[in-house]
Amino acid sequence: xxxxxxxxxxANSLFVLPKNEIIAESEFATPTIIxxxxxxFSTLGAFVAxxxxxxxxxxxxxxxxxxxxxxxxxxxxxxxxFDKVFNDFIVRSFLRFxxxxxxKVLDKGAIxxxxxxxxxYTFRKLAKQISKLQSGFVYHxxxxxxxxxxxxxxxxxxxxxxxxxxxxxxxxxxxxxFLFIHFERDISTN
Numbered sequence: 001x002x003x004x005x006x007x008x009x010x011a012n013s014l015f016v017l018p019k020n021e022i023i024a025e026s027e028f029a030t031p032t033i034i035x036x037x038x039x040x041f042s043t044l045g046a047f048v049a050x051x052x053x054x055x056x057x058x059x060x061x062x063x064x065x066x067x068x069x070x071x072x073x074x075x076x077x078x079x080x081x082f083d084k085v086f087n088d089f090i091v092r093s094f095l096r097f098x099x100x101x102x103x104k105v106l107d108k109g110a111i112x113x114x115x116x117x118x119x120x121y122t123f124r125k126l127a128k129q130i131s132k133l134q135s136g137f138v139y140h141x142x143x144x145x146x147x148x149x150x151x152x153x154x155x156x157x158x159x160x161x162x163x164x165x166x167x168x169x170x171x172x173x174x175x176x177x178f179l180f181i182h183f184e185r186d187i188s189t190n
Contacts, residue, residue, distance in 0.1 A: 122179050 052060075063069040112118065133144075155162065 118179075 064073070134140075
């Protein structure tokens with residue numbers, strides 16, 4: 001089965017604006033000689049390489065054995081330390097940047113604070129604060145459960161009204177921002 005722009009597979013799902021019609025039809029409007037240029041140059045390159053290897057073999061041998069060819073070979077064969085300069089000034093700076101920024105700052109910094117360490121730290125602090133609310137009286141626990149159940153039923157009952165005013169995707173942002181504010185407040189108090 002052929003799937004593409006010229007087939008009926010996509011039917012009307014791929015819409016091309018009239019002003020872009022030329023771009024869509026450029027594959028079919030290009031002359032054949034333009035399409036054959038890569039094949040022509042590949043064949044020409046193979047032909048030239050064959051001729052240089054076999055036909056000009058005596059010229060290459062004469063160049064290698066001459067004084068000029070020998071000096072040129074010795075000049076180009078020496079190590080000019082381009083790789084050393086490239087490694088010391090360019091590659092090493094990129095590696096240092098990658099280590100300092102992407103590893104230390106992102107991986108060990110932001111991702112760990114947002115990820116495992118930050119979440120465990122936040123829940124640990126939240127659990128300590130909630131444990132301070134424990135008084136040991138049953139009616140306090142019953143009152144907290146009643147408040148939680150009331151809030152839950154209210155949210156369920158008013159879900160259509162709440163979702164009209166607040167986009168449901170923003171709840172994640174609200175929770176994360178609350179945790180950041182809570183985390184920042186805990187760090188500033190310590």
